[in-house]
Amino acid sequence: MRNSIFMKELSIYKEQNLDFGRLFDHLGKLNGHEPDFMKQTRKKASKAFLREGLPGRKDEDYKHLLIDKLFERDYKYRFLKEIVHFDINHLFKCDIPNLNTHLITLLNGFYHGEADQLIELPSGIRYGSMQAASKEMPHILEKHYSKYAGFGKDSFVDLNTSLARDGVFIYVPKNTVFNKPIQIVNLILSDKELLIQPRNLIVLEENTSFNLVVCDHALTMKYSLGNSVTESYVAQNAKYDFTLLQNEHNNASLINHHFIHQEKNSRVETNTLSLHAGLIRNNHFVTLNGEGAENYANGLYLMDKDQYIDNWVYMDHAKPNCKSEQLYKGVMDGQSKGVFSGRILVRKDSQATEAYQRNNNILLTDDAKMNSKPQLEIYADDVKCSHGATVGQIDEEAMFYLRSRGISKKEASLMMMYGFTNDVIRRIRIDSLRERIEELVYKRLKGELARCDNCGYLNM
Amino acid sequence: MLIINNLHAEISGKEILKGISLKIKPGEVHAIMGPNGSGKSTLASVLAGRDMVNVTAGEVIFEGRNLLDLSPEERSHAGIFLGFQYPVEIPGVSMVNFMKTAINEIRKAKELDPLSPSDFLKLMREKKSLVEIDSGLTSRSVNEGFSGGEKKKNEIFQMAMLEPKLAILDETDSGLDIDALRVVANGVNKLKTPENASIIITHYQRLLDYIVPDFVHVLYKGRIVKSSGKELALELEEKGYDWIKKELEQI
Numbered sequence: 034m035r036n037s038i039f040m041k042e043l044s045i046y047k048e049q050n051l052d053f054g055r056l057f058d059h060l061g062k063l064n065g066h067e068p069d070f071m072k073q074t075r076k077k078a079s080k081a082f083l084r085e086g087l088p089g090r091k092d093e094d095y096k097h098l099l100i101d102k103l104f105e106r107d108y109k110y111r112f113l114k115e116i117v118h119f120d121i122n123h124l125f126k127c128d129i130p131n132l133n134t135h136l137i138t139l140l141n142g143f144y145h146g147e148a149d150q151l152i153e154l155p156s157g158i159r160y161g162s163m164q165a166a167s168k169e170m171p172h173i174l175e176k177h178y179s180k181y182a183g184f185g186k187d188s189f190v191d192l193n194t195s196l197a198r199d200g201v202f203i204y205v206p207k208n209t210v211f212n213k214p215i216q217i218v219n220l221i222l223s224d225k226e227l228l229i230q231p232r233n234l235i236v237l238e239e240n241t242s243f244n245l246v247v248c249d250h251a252l253t254m255k256y257s258l259g260n261s262v263t264e265s266y267v268a269q270n271a272k273y274d275f276t277l278l279q280n281e282h283n284n285a286s287l288i289n290h291h292f293i294h295q296e297k298n299s300r301v302e303t304n305t306l307s308l309h310a311g312l313i314r315n316n317h318f319v320t321l322n323g324e325g326a327e328n329y330a331n332g333l334y335l336m337d338k339d340q341y342i343d344n345w346v347y348m349d350h351a352k353p354n355c356k357s358e359q360l361y362k363g364v365m366d367g368q369s370k371g372v373f374s375g376r377i378l379v380r381k382d383s384q385a386t387e388a389y390q391r392n393n394n395i396l397l398t399d400d401a402k403m404n405s406k407p408q409l410e411i412y413a414d415d416v417k418c419s420h421g422a423t424v425g426q427i428d429e430e431a432m433f434y435l436r437s438r439g440i441s442k443k444e445a446s447l448m449m450m451y452g453f454t455n456d457v458i459r460r461i462r463i464d465s466l467r468e469r470i471e472e473l474v475y476k477r478l479k480g481e482l483a484r485c486d487n488c489g490y491l492n493m
Numbered sequence: 494m495l496i497i498n499n500l501h502a503e504i505s506g507k508e509i510l511k512g513i514s515l516k517i518k519p520g521e522v523h524a525i526m527g528p529n530g531s532g533k534s535t536l537a538s539v540l541a542g543r544d545m546v547n548v549t550a551g552e553v554i555f556e557g558r559n560l561l562d563l564s565p566e567e568r569s570h571a572g573i574f575l576g577f578q579y580p581v582e583i584p585g586v587s588m589v590n591f592m593k594t595a596i597n598e599i600r601k602a603k604e605l606d607p608l609s610p611s612d613f614l615k616l617m618r619e620k621k622s623l624v625e626i627d628s629g630l631t632s633r634s635v636n637e638g639f640s641g642g643e644k645k646k647n648e649i650f651q652m653a654m655l656e657p658k659l660a661i662l663d664e665t666d667s668g669l670d671i672d673a674l675r676v677v678a679n680g681v682n683k684l685k686t687p688e689n690a691s692i693i694i695t696h697y698q699r700l701l702d703y704i705v706p707d708f709v710h711v712l713y714k715g716r717i718v719k720s721s722g723k724e725l726a727l728e729l730e731e732k733g734y735d736w737i738k739k740e741l742e743q744i
Contacts, residue, residue: 428583430581431582431583433543433544433565433581434577434580434581435583435591435595436564436565436569437542437565437566437569437574438569438595438651438655439566439569439570439595439596439598439599439602439655440566440594440598441598442564444598448586448590448591449583449585449586451585452583452584452585452634454585455585
């Protein structure tokens with residue numbers, strides 16, 4: 034009898050099947066050490082998830098994404114960090130020249146390295162595992178955790194909030210200007226097909242400046258599904274630059290949510306660069322919650338074969354005098370399919386709002402598809418808003434112009450596609466990163482497999 | 494250098510060129526004039542290889558080769574240059590990258606090594622001052638946000654960079670103020686050598702005050718109806734095209 038209970042508990046330490054009911058049962062046994070608010074948060078989220086279930090076809094927000102197909106694989110989930118004895122430097126070393134960052138690695142969604150304590154940089158920035166943060170800075174966590182992601186808005190978010198066990202926490206204290214970026218690399222390394230669910234919280238206090246780079250990167254060709262949630266809180270007069278590089282392989286699916294909450298006179302610029310993965314869904318929620326806040330959301334996607342990209346942007350102008358600009362551009366090749374859904378909400382008292390949105394696409398084949406859906410909901414009367422979406426082929430007149438100067442058709446088309454994407458790439462402010470991304474995009478457009486050289490695959 | 498023989502061409506089923514014949518020798522400047530819709534730009538398009546124009550009869554021989562068999566880029570490699578009436582804006586493609594690629598593709602076709610970056614920059618500087626183009630323009634995207642005059646100057650700059658054997662300037666003077674016109678004409682004159690030739694397509698006599706042609710041809714309803722020396726241009730300026738139309742009716 035005793036033995037069987039022990040065995041049962043031990044089983045929690047292993048990979049679980051994606052039987053959601055059972056997963057939630059296990060949870061109770063594991064969160065004993067967590068602060069109370071975390072337990073409450075999980076409870077609320079799991080209740081919402083069990084009520085709603087995964088989004089179905091009828092769900093307008095996930096209409097084009099084939100959820101059933103996504104869960105056809107027999108994904109496993111781990112509640113606890115697998116003890117993997119290896120030196121991360123042997124497997125992975127980001128080789129971007131002069132990209133001088135503080136490197137954080139997540140392995141299968143868990144903080145890799147010293148997870149028990151937060152690291153404090155000389156500037157005062159503290160970062161480390163979410164687990165360490167819940168012990169060392171519970172008050173900060175309680176103030177922000179799940180406050181922006183909320184409950185019952187999106188089932189995938191609820192799933193993450195219920196079950197996520199780790200991730201990255203970064204705290205930038207008041208008046209800290211930090212120019213050296215922090216880089217988070219999400220590594221996947223397993224002989225199993227995994228569901229991974231990192232949960233990140235980034236807090237920028239008043240008058241700060243901070244730069245974050247996130248790279249999604251699988252080390253094996255195994256199927257995987259990432260369901261990650263990042264919440265970023267950006268206080269008054271804070272400046273935040275965020276770059277996400279999604280460069281995986283066709284067996285990787287990424288569901289990614291970023292919730293950005295901005296206060297007065299803050300400025301946020303995000304670059305979401307989707308170069309490679311089987312399926313990508315990016316949910317990008319911005320709340321401009323203080324006057325004078327500005328948000329610039331840029332995205333670039335290059336899809337090929339049967340790949341699928343779905344960018345969902347939600348810009349909430351909750352206060353007056355804010356400005357937002359969305360710029361998403363994509364090149365669709367093969368039989369790839371894409372969705373861009375950009376929503377701008379200008380609330381009743383948000384006067385003097387400026388909100389712009391642009392989505393431009395090039396379809397390289399007759400089989401590639403793009404669905405662009407702007408949604409403007411404007412309740413204030415003094416606003417400047419515009420949106421524009423284009424889906425087209427390569428400009429024939431420009432093609433002739435380049436060819437008449439001796440440039441071959443192939444090279445001309447490459448130049449134009451590259452020029453098209455450059456509009457987004459040039460907005461990346463970290464020079465060395467921008468140069469590397471230029472290189473990756475160029476290779477990708479040329480039809481070569483674009484990877485950083487040191488980011489190869491391991492056979493498992 | 495160039496022999497056009499009984500050239501017929503149509504655009505979406507409508508015959509525009511109805512039998513054009515023309516011979517051009519190295520060192521010559523030919524002006525082709527004519528009222529709107531006479532087929533001037535279509536002729537330029539045929540020579541440069543624009544695929545919306547369909548050649549139904551005749552031939553074009555350029556230095557012994559059948560020009561009509563060549564793709565637009567091969568024509569450029571052979572030494573043909575078209576100065577566009579409406580230069581195209583190409584966002585995100587820098588002038589420097591554009592010119593570097595063009596020059597090196599042309600060099601590749603001639604089995605030459607690519608220009609070294611320093612030689613390329615030297616060439617850029619040299620040609621920029623030759624055609625008096627604002628050096629700021631070459632650091633921007635191709636034609637993006639350029640004024641009408643800047644676009645046309647940029648055509649001449651590209652011509653200077655690529656050093657073609659035969660340049661066809663399609664209404665390069667249209668929409669230019671007198672200063673820009675002078676800059677464009679100076680560029681063309683400075684680039685003139687005994688080995689190269691040019692075809693200046695224009696509606697007005699104005700440009701020919703600055704570029705002195707050896708021959709003037711009048712194109713009307715898809716045919717060359719009159720060819721003469723530079724004095725023909727002045728006569729056209731004075732009497733307009735009606736005079737030629739009347740003369741034709743009498744025949």
